[in-house]
Amino acid sequence: MLLLSSHLSHPGSPVDFLHAVLAIVGRWLAAIAALGAWRGATEPGGRRLAAGALGLAGAAVAVSAVAVLTVSGEALRVGDVPVVIAGSQFPANVTVTTGETLHLDNRDLFRHTFTVADTDLHVVLPASTATRAAVELPPGSYDVICDIPGHEHMTAVLVVD
């Protein structure tokens, strides 16, 4: 939870964030309750039932942890230009050749966008999801922003050559 709490002051996409936290907390509570039932049960039958509940709750915790920690979405393909977005930061510079594809890997627990100012290139990046986006812009230098309110500090320069 230490890792998660560092995002608590973050104003962006609280729905995504709360959903992720509540899912984890809920499953942990179920696991703790099942553990208590197992320890409190004295009859062999009740104990077996509680052990089963404990196993299911443990599996749910494991699955939810994997779901949150693993980036889903589109896989990196050969020739893609990898761009990792983490801690509400873009890389300072992204260089790409016209026609190439960016692999935008949002590792945060909330949504971002990869928005190239004054162009049609606007990609929504769901939480913990990677998205591929082709760049068909004329050569030049472009300002990249995240257009989520409160994310004005997220900027980068996209160089198309």
Ligand SMILES: [Cu+2]
């Ligand atoms: Cu953002």
